[in-house]
Amino acid sequence: MTRHIKLFIASFLFLLSGFQPAIAQLNIDITQGNLDPVPIAIPDFLSADMQGRDIGAKIAEVVRADLERSGIFKSLSPSSFLETQTNIDYKPTFADWRVIKAEALVSGRVVVEDPSRIRVEYRLWDITAGEQLSGIRFGTAPNQWRRIAHKVSDSIYKKLTGEEGYFDSRIVFVDEQGPKTNRRKRLAIMDQDSANTQYLQSGADIVLTPRFSPNSQTITYMSYENIVPQVYVLDIETGRRELLGNFPGMTFSPRFSPDGKSMILSLMKKGNSDLYLMDLTSRSTSRLTTSPSIDVSGSFSPEGQKIVFNSDRGGSPQLYVMSARGGDAKRISFGKGRYSAPVWSPRGDKIAFVRSKDGKFAIGVMNSDGSGERILTESYLDESPTWSPNGRVVIFSRETRGARGKSELWSVDLTGQNLRKVLTPGGASDPAWSPLLP
Amino acid sequence: MRVKLILLVSAVSVLAACKTTPEPVVQDPVAVNQPVPIPAPVEQAAPVQIVEAPTPIPYAGPIAGSLEDFLYNSGGNGDGRVFFAYNQYDLSNDSRDVLRRQAQWLQSYQNVTAVVEGNADERGTREYNLALAARRADSVKSFLVSQGVAPSRLTTVSYGKERPIDGGSNEASWAKNRNSLTNLMSGSIG
Incomplete structure (x- = not known):
């Protein structure tokens, strides 16, 4: 048709x-x-x-x-x-x-x-x-x-x-150096084809989970530069950096809304993490989840109406979908294993996730209602999926076993074909793909 | 076009072949003096000095109020850590014993503050593990508070899976990496 x-x-x-x-x-x-x-x-x-x-x-x-x-x-x-x-x-x-x-x-x-x-x-x-x-x-x-x-x-x-391309785009990731027990991490950015790598930081503090705003010029990430780790916002061109909000506990797992006007993040209070929405203009926050459980990894649907997230409210980590204003959440993952790190596709029809089962971690995709689950790739530890701007390719990080284990970036098609290593100067984790550049 | 290119390449090759080869340059050998032996050193080595070995000072245990003292007196593995089962954050009886002694010690040194650092093994995704390790740190803090330590003296931090103490990927390594560390900060001696 x-x-x-x-x-x-x-x-x-x-x-x-x-x-x-x-x-x-x-x-x-x-x-x-x-x-x-x-x-x-x-x-x-x-x-x-x-x-x-x-x-x-x-x-x-x-x-x-x-x-x-x-x-x-x-x-x-x-x-x-x-x-x-x-x-x-x-x-x-x-x-x-x-x-x-x-x-x-x-x-x-x-x-x-x-x-x-x-x-x-x-x-x-x-x-x-x-x-x-x-x-x-x-x-x-x-x-x-x-x-x-x-x-x-x-x-x-x-x-x-007949589909949009994804080549004029960039990838932000965490550059990794050193062994697992003493790993240094710093933010890096490169073109989609691994050219033009630039380091955005010296690497003095641990930094995690960078993500692009829809304008591709701003990224959000989590840093340990203070005793209590917090979410920051960084302008790539000017280098201007800002601590996001004034929260009483650890803030983590940040992600921009599709219009770039707000941010979803998790706030830790007394051992309980909940999802919060912050309006980036007024800086007002609203709490989206209230359950006494782990609620992390919020990701908006492309039209901004819904949020998929990771929660263990049912006893084990699973994927849930709720309105972007909070309220009732519906579980969408029902396969065997533990589900986490959901990311909504820019096309809106699919959600990428990590499934752990029998000691292995797999990258998979499912329809946004939880049907049609498909595993794309599996290893000792595959995680952090991110979508190409056209929703046809997923880049993820793969950590290998043991004390000499190293994290690398890989890409795979939505069809599960075309698994390829993404070249990076050193170890790399937590990739995030930008939208198509203007 | 293809033909033209071949002609051009041939022309260049011909030109190269026409260049005259330069004559080899022969260098005269440089005159070198015969080596002269250097006489052996005549000075004698100084006699070896004998120094009395110092009497060892008997070990009197760690200095009271020091980090060493804290670790020495709170038992467990002696590294200030308590350990957890996979994907769990509840405290075992052994862990409670260690934490009771930590609390007791902290009550004796009221000016000491501590950061309780939660850790997870590598078998979980990054953000989930940050939340899980935060729960572990909070379990420890709650227990220490229940033993009388003022909550204002304890800060919790989650390192997720970012700070493994053992890089291995086996049961023994993972078990070590699922822990909470009570890390003394200001006020401790030494």
């Missing part, structure tokens, strides 16, 4: 732009598991000068890596290419690309307009149908070429799958 709608919209757009609707247009259905990756050819972007050629080669490399990592595409080796285009404004020789089994071709160009500005253009060709699918132009400063490369990847991904 959705596929029909998608095709209809595609045809409509093509009629508008003067093209005939394609009979066999390249359209990838990524909702199915075990998908055969689509072979795509991405030659280095052309340019009339040295600087442009250098940037063009780097952009193509980033786009190839982005699409390959998605598991949906197979980036063909440039050494297999038969045709060398000299001008992207002419049609490629489709037969040459069919020979090497390419189904799509991206031909791009970099124009250095002046020392402070480049123009990046690309055309996406459907090799089977022999027609252009899209042609897009970006303008930017030369040192922003990496962002443009990710935007090119996002726009190709969207054109071919």
